[in-house]
Amino acid sequence: MNRPTPTLHRDDPNAEPLVGNVKATRADWLNHARNILITDGEKQVKILTLANRLGVSRSSFYWYFKSREDLLDALLSDWADTNPGAMVRQASLPARSIHAAICNFFHCVVNPALFDTALDFAVRDWARRAPHVRARLDQADHSVISALRDMFARHGYADPEAITRARVLFYMQLGYHSAEVSEPMVDRIAQLGPYLQAFSGTDPDAQVVADFTAYALAAEKGELP
Incomplete structure (x- = not known):
């Protein structure tokens, strides 16, 4: 799987300068470990491999993590915040x-x-x-479904319908x-109205469709603020 190599803190012109002899930050270790997890799986997330990629000594790893297991746990926490965490936050927004x-x-x-x-x-493959990863995954999935159930409940859906739709x-x-599934965004957006009808059981407002269409197209072009 091809994936862009994360920019190191020391190579980012917009980042705060590193202090002293520090050549790699905790975020650098996490970002590169995440890339390896995605491209090669958790078994290839190794301290020496990461140190070589970062151009630092192996011993500097222990400034930030107690062990390889500590790093892997940090990767799980990172995933929980950036993926299921984002879903929970989005489902909890007022609408x-x-x-x-x-x-x-969406x-x-x-x-x-x-x-x-x-x-x-x-993470699902891991x-x-x-x-222990399966347990974290199940917990995170449950939190998303619960947030979606609450989302439907706020808009008048009672259980068991709310939990089923979630x-x-x-x-x-x-x-x-x-x-x-690989399809142009414009084709996917064309199905938005029927999708909303299927998920809610009611016909969507045209303005909602228009607003999300604008958001999705801006996201595709990298034009979101």
């Missing part, structure tokens, strides 16, 4: 209608700054081999990513 609320959630689908699909694949919305999105 004038259920259609606008679903579109808030921001994660079209904005890679909110949801890293490749990272999600990597969970197949590691029970599960359909969440698992559909996971399946969409897993199937690696």
Whole structure:
């Protein structure tokens, strides 16, 4: 899997200058470890490999992490905040209608700054081999579904309908990513109205469709603020 190499703090002209003999930050170690996790799997996340990529001594790793297991746990926490965490935050935003609320959630689908699909694949693959990762994954998935259930409840849906619609919305999105569907954004957006109708059971407001269309196209062009 081809993935851009993260920019090191010391090579970023917009970053604060490093102090003293520091050549790599904790974020540098995490960013490169995340890249290896995504491209090669968790077994290849090794201290020496990372040190070589960062151009630093192996011993400097221990300034930031107690052990390799500590680094892997930090990667899981990073994933939990950037992926399921973003979904929970988006589902919890105030919205004038259920259609606008679903579109808030859909921001994660079209904005890679909110949801890293490749990272999600990597963690789910890791969970197949590691029970403790599976437990973290199940907990995170439950938190997203609960947030979506609450989202539907705020807009007048009672259980069991609210929880069922939450599960359909969440698992559909996971399946969409897993199937690696490739289609132009304009084609995907053309289906937004029917999707909103299917997920909510009611016809969406045209303005909601227009607002999300503008957001998605801006995200595709890298024009979001």
